[in-house]
Amino acid sequence: MAVGLTYATADTLVRMRLAALRHSLRDKNRVAWVAGGAFLGLVLAGATIWAAAGADANLVAVAVTVWALGWIVGPLFAGGGDETLKPEYFTMLPLPPRALSGGLLAAALAGFAPAVSFVALLSLVVVGGQLSVGALLIALPAVVLQLVSFVLASRLAVAIYGVLLQVRAGAVLAALVNAFILAFTAQGWALIAAFISTDVQGTVADAARIAPSGWGLAAVESAGHGDWLQTVLALAGLALLNGLMFLAWSALLVRRTTATRSGVRVRRALTATDAGGAAGAKEVRSWTRDLLYGHRAVFAISYGLFFCLMPLAVGWKAMLPWAGAAAVVMGGAMFSNLYGADGTALWMTVMTPGATRLDVRARQRAFLLVFGPPALLITLLLTWWSGISSAWPLVLSTLPALLGGAAGLIMLSSVYSAVPTTDAHKRSGNPLNSGENEGETMGLVYVMLVLISLAAAPALLAALAWAWWGIPVGLASGVLTWWYFGRLAARRLERRGPELLTLLRHGRQPGQQAAASSLSAKLAQLPQWRRTLAGLCLGFGAIPLIPQAVVPAIFKLNHVDAKAWFLALYTAPAWQWPVIAGMALLGLGMYAFGGLTYYRASKLSVESPQADPLEDADSGRSVAA
Amino acid sequence: MEALELLGLGKNFGPQKAVDDLSLVVPQGSFFGLLGPNGAGKTTSLSMAVGLLRPDTGTAKIFGVDVWAEPVRAKGLVGVLPDGLGMPERLTGREVLTYLGLLRGLPADEVAARTTELLEVLELDDEDGKQVIGYSTGMRKKLGLAVALLHAPRLLVLDEPFEAVDPVSAATIRTILNRFIAGGGSVVMSSHVMALVEQLCDRVAVVADGKVVASGTVFEVQAGGSLEDAFVSLVGASTRGAEGLTWLSV
Incomplete structure (x- = not known):
C-alpha cells in the first residue's frame, strides 16, 4: 500500500471534513446542539481527568471503558454516527480501498467527538505523571492508540450494523446485543456480583483493564511499575487490534459501496377498504418491512426486559414489574421523529385533502399496536413472577398512562420538533445513518425519555396514595394524552404541513429558523x-x-x-x-x-x-x- | 375560468430571492410548458402553485379556488408530480396507489380497478412485489405520474415528468397526456427537453432568476426560430464549450 497515497488522501479528506464542519456551524440551531454536546462531553472528560488526579486508577479504567462503549453503542442513538464524508462519494476514485479507508479514518478523527474523547484520555497522562517519567512518556502513544481504537471500534460497529440490518434475523440480533450492552452498563453489577465475585467494583475494574479499552491504561501502569514487557505487550496489542479493526472495516466498506438495497420481500399486501384503514395499514407496513423500525422496536422491548431482569441475578425481584414500563419509555424515545424519518414522503399527506388527521391517528395506532400488547404481557407475567403484590396497582396504573403518553408525545415531537433526515431513497449504505443531525437526534431521544416518564407521574402518585384507584387515573391520563396531544399534532400538521415539508426537504434555513422557533430568538435576548x-x-x-x-x-x-x-x-x-x-x-x-x-x-x-x-x-x- | 393562475408569487430563502413576483395564467385545456435554466425557480414556483410550499407573497388559484385560502378544496382539483420527493418507501407501487386512492375517499373497488389499469399502462405491473425503495429513478417517476392521475383531476402539475424515463415509457406518457388534454384536462409541466416541449405544448413560459421573461403560445415565444434558440437568447446566456478545455484532447 502506498503510504504516500494514503497520506495525500487523508490530507484531502481531513480538509473536506473540516470545511463541511465549518459550513454546518453556520446553522445556529446546529451550533446550539453541538455546543451543548461538547459542553456535556467536556464535563464528563473533566470528571475522568479528575478521577485520574485523585489517583483512583480503578475508576479511570472503568471510565475509559464507558467512553469506549459510548463510541460503540452511540451511533444507534445518534443516527449512525458522523458521516459527513460518505464512502459512497469516493467509490469512483481510482484509489485502493485501504488508502480510501485510511483517509476516511483520518477524517473521522477530525471532529468534536474525538477531540472531547482525547481530552478524556489525557487522564492516562495524568495517571502516568503520578507514577514516573517513563510512564508519562508511555502515556502519549497510549492515548493516541486508544483514541484511534475508539474511532475504529465505532466505525466497525456501524459497518457491522450495516451488514446485520440487511436481513430480519440480523436486525433482531443487533437489537438484542445493543439492548444487552446498554442494560449491562446500568445493571451489570448484579450479574457480576452473582456469577463472578462479590467484590463488584474490583471485578469491574479488573475487567475494564483486561478489555482492549483498558490496554492503554495497563501500558501506562506497568511502565510505572517498571514492567516493560507488559508495557510493550499492551501497546503492541492495542496497535495490532487497531490494525485488525482497520482491515475488517476496509473490507466491510468495499462490501457496503458495492451492495444493492431492495428491501425485504413483501409478505402481506395492503387490503384496507377505507381511508382510516389505509392510513393504518401503510403505517403498520413500515414497522414490519423497514428493518430499522423493527430493529428499534426489538431494541426498546428487550432493553426493558434486560434492564429489569439483570438484578434477578442477585435475587432482587423488585424491578421485574417495571420491565414493560421501561420498554414503553424507551420505545417512545426511539420513535419520536416519525415525520423526520419518513422525510419528503410527507408531500403525499400534505396534498391529499383530509389525510393529516388520519395519518397522525394511524401512527399512534401503529405505535400502540407494536408496544401495547408486548408491554402488557411482560408486565403481567413479570409482576406475577416477582410475587410483589403491592406492585400490581402501581404498574397497572402507570402502564396505560405511559402508553397513551408516549403515543401522544411521539406525535407532538414528530410534528413540532422534527429533525430532518436524508430521504430513504437517497441514503448511503449505512442503514443507521439518516442525515447530518446526529447531535439533535440524540438530544431528542434524551428529552423524550424524560418527558414520557413524566407522563406517568399523575398515575404513579395516585397509585401510591390510593392503590387501586390509580388505575382509573392512569387510564384517564393515558387516553387524555393520546387524544389531546394527537389532536394538537394533527392541527399543527394541517396548518403548517407545507412548512414541515420545507424543513424536511431543504433542512433548516436561517430565515425559517427564526420564524419556526421565535422562542429561540426571544431567548437570545436573555443573558x-x-x-x-x-x-x-x-x-x-x-x-x-x-x-x-x-x-x-x-x-x-x-x-x-x-x-x-x-x-x-x-x-x-x-x-x-x-x-x-x-x-x-x-x-x-x-x-x-x-x-x-x-x-x-x-x-x-x-x-x-x-x-x-x-x-x-x-x-x-x-x-x- | 383559468385552470391555474399564479398571482405575484414570491419566495425568499434567506436573503436570496428564489421567486420574485411571478405571475402566470394557464387557460383551461392548454398544455403549458414551463422552461428555465437550472436554479431559475421552476420547482419553487410549482411547489407554491399547488400548496407544497407557502409563498412569502402572492397566491395561486386552481380553477378559481385559492390554494392558500381553501387548500382542501384546491387540492382535490389537481394531480401533482413533484420532482425528487420521497414516497412511502416500504409500500409496493400497487399499495401506494391503493393507499392514496382510499385516502382520497374513492370506493375500494374503483381504487383497485384504476390501480391495476395505471400499473399496466405504465408498465409497472411486472414488478408488483417490489417496494418503492427498490424502484429505479424512472420507475419512481412513472409511479409519481400514476399518483397524479389516480383521482382523475382536471389539472395536472408535473415537474420534469420525462426525466430518466425510457423512450418507450416516454411515448406512453405522451399519449396519456395528449388524451388527457383531448378530454378537456389541462397540464402544466416543467422540462429541459426543448424538442418535447415544442412537440407537446401549445403554450410556454420561460423563467429566469425567479421572473417570467417570456410567455405565450409556442409560436409567439419561438419568434421565427427554434424554441432552443429563443430560450438561449431569452435567459441571456451564451453557450460555451468551444474554447478552453484543451487538455481534453490528446
Whole structure:
C-alpha cells in the first residue's frame, strides 16, 4: 500500500471534513446542539481527568471503558454516527480501498467527538505523571492508540450494523446485543456480583483493564511499575487490534459501496377498504418491512426486559414489574421523529385533502399496536413472577398512562420538533445513518425519555396514595394524552404541513429558523449565563428528581434493600427521607427555574432577526429549482 | 375560468430571492410548458402553485379556488408530480396507489380497478412485489405520474415528468397526456427537453432568476426560430464549450 497515497488522501479528506464542519456551524440551531454536546462531553472528560488526579486508577479504567462503549453503542442513538464524508462519494476514485479507508479514518478523527474523547484520555497522562517519567512518556502513544481504537471500534460497529440490518434475523440480533450492552452498563453489577465475585467494583475494574479499552491504561501502569514487557505487550496489542479493526472495516466498506438495497420481500399486501384503514395499514407496513423500525422496536422491548431482569441475578425481584414500563419509555424515545424519518414522503399527506388527521391517528395506532400488547404481557407475567403484590396497582396504573403518553408525545415531537433526515431513497449504505443531525437526534431521544416518564407521574402518585384507584387515573391520563396531544399534532400538521415539508426537504434555513422557533430568538435576548443555566436545569433536573428522589422513595416504601447509586439510601435512616425530599425539591426547583426562564422569554417581544449574509451560500444550495 | 393562475408569487430563502413576483395564467385545456435554466425557480414556483410550499407573497388559484385560502378544496382539483420527493418507501407501487386512492375517499373497488389499469399502462405491473425503495429513478417517476392521475383531476402539475424515463415509457406518457388534454384536462409541466416541449405544448413560459421573461403560445415565444434558440437568447446566456478545455484532447 502506498503510504504516500494514503497520506495525500487523508490530507484531502481531513480538509473536506473540516470545511463541511465549518459550513454546518453556520446553522445556529446546529451550533446550539453541538455546543451543548461538547459542553456535556467536556464535563464528563473533566470528571475522568479528575478521577485520574485523585489517583483512583480503578475508576479511570472503568471510565475509559464507558467512553469506549459510548463510541460503540452511540451511533444507534445518534443516527449512525458522523458521516459527513460518505464512502459512497469516493467509490469512483481510482484509489485502493485501504488508502480510501485510511483517509476516511483520518477524517473521522477530525471532529468534536474525538477531540472531547482525547481530552478524556489525557487522564492516562495524568495517571502516568503520578507514577514516573517513563510512564508519562508511555502515556502519549497510549492515548493516541486508544483514541484511534475508539474511532475504529465505532466505525466497525456501524459497518457491522450495516451488514446485520440487511436481513430480519440480523436486525433482531443487533437489537438484542445493543439492548444487552446498554442494560449491562446500568445493571451489570448484579450479574457480576452473582456469577463472578462479590467484590463488584474490583471485578469491574479488573475487567475494564483486561478489555482492549483498558490496554492503554495497563501500558501506562506497568511502565510505572517498571514492567516493560507488559508495557510493550499492551501497546503492541492495542496497535495490532487497531490494525485488525482497520482491515475488517476496509473490507466491510468495499462490501457496503458495492451492495444493492431492495428491501425485504413483501409478505402481506395492503387490503384496507377505507381511508382510516389505509392510513393504518401503510403505517403498520413500515414497522414490519423497514428493518430499522423493527430493529428499534426489538431494541426498546428487550432493553426493558434486560434492564429489569439483570438484578434477578442477585435475587432482587423488585424491578421485574417495571420491565414493560421501561420498554414503553424507551420505545417512545426511539420513535419520536416519525415525520423526520419518513422525510419528503410527507408531500403525499400534505396534498391529499383530509389525510393529516388520519395519518397522525394511524401512527399512534401503529405505535400502540407494536408496544401495547408486548408491554402488557411482560408486565403481567413479570409482576406475577416477582410475587410483589403491592406492585400490581402501581404498574397497572402507570402502564396505560405511559402508553397513551408516549403515543401522544411521539406525535407532538414528530410534528413540532422534527429533525430532518436524508430521504430513504437517497441514503448511503449505512442503514443507521439518516442525515447530518446526529447531535439533535440524540438530544431528542434524551428529552423524550424524560418527558414520557413524566407522563406517568399523575398515575404513579395516585397509585401510591390510593392503590387501586390509580388505575382509573392512569387510564384517564393515558387516553387524555393520546387524544389531546394527537389532536394538537394533527392541527399543527394541517396548518403548517407545507412548512414541515420545507424543513424536511431543504433542512433548516436561517430565515425559517427564526420564524419556526421565535422562542429561540426571544431567548437570545436573555443573558448567556441564564440561558445556559436554564438549559442545564431542564436537561438534568430529572437526575435529582427521578433516580435520586422518586426511585429511592419507591424502594423505601417497598422495603427494598438495594442501594445502587441512590445517595439517600447510603445515609443514616433518620436522614433518608429528608435527603429524598431535598433531592425532589432540587429537581423540581431546577425544572421550575428552567421552565420559568423559557416562559418569561416567550413573553418578550422580539425584533426581526437580521439575516446573516454568510448563510447565503448554504441556503442557496438546496433551493435550486 | 383559468385552470391555474399564479398571482405575484414570491419566495425568499434567506436573503436570496428564489421567486420574485411571478405571475402566470394557464387557460383551461392548454398544455403549458414551463422552461428555465437550472436554479431559475421552476420547482419553487410549482411547489407554491399547488400548496407544497407557502409563498412569502402572492397566491395561486386552481380553477378559481385559492390554494392558500381553501387548500382542501384546491387540492382535490389537481394531480401533482413533484420532482425528487420521497414516497412511502416500504409500500409496493400497487399499495401506494391503493393507499392514496382510499385516502382520497374513492370506493375500494374503483381504487383497485384504476390501480391495476395505471400499473399496466405504465408498465409497472411486472414488478408488483417490489417496494418503492427498490424502484429505479424512472420507475419512481412513472409511479409519481400514476399518483397524479389516480383521482382523475382536471389539472395536472408535473415537474420534469420525462426525466430518466425510457423512450418507450416516454411515448406512453405522451399519449396519456395528449388524451388527457383531448378530454378537456389541462397540464402544466416543467422540462429541459426543448424538442418535447415544442412537440407537446401549445403554450410556454420561460423563467429566469425567479421572473417570467417570456410567455405565450409556442409560436409567439419561438419568434421565427427554434424554441432552443429563443430560450438561449431569452435567459441571456451564451453557450460555451468551444474554447478552453484543451487538455481534453490528446
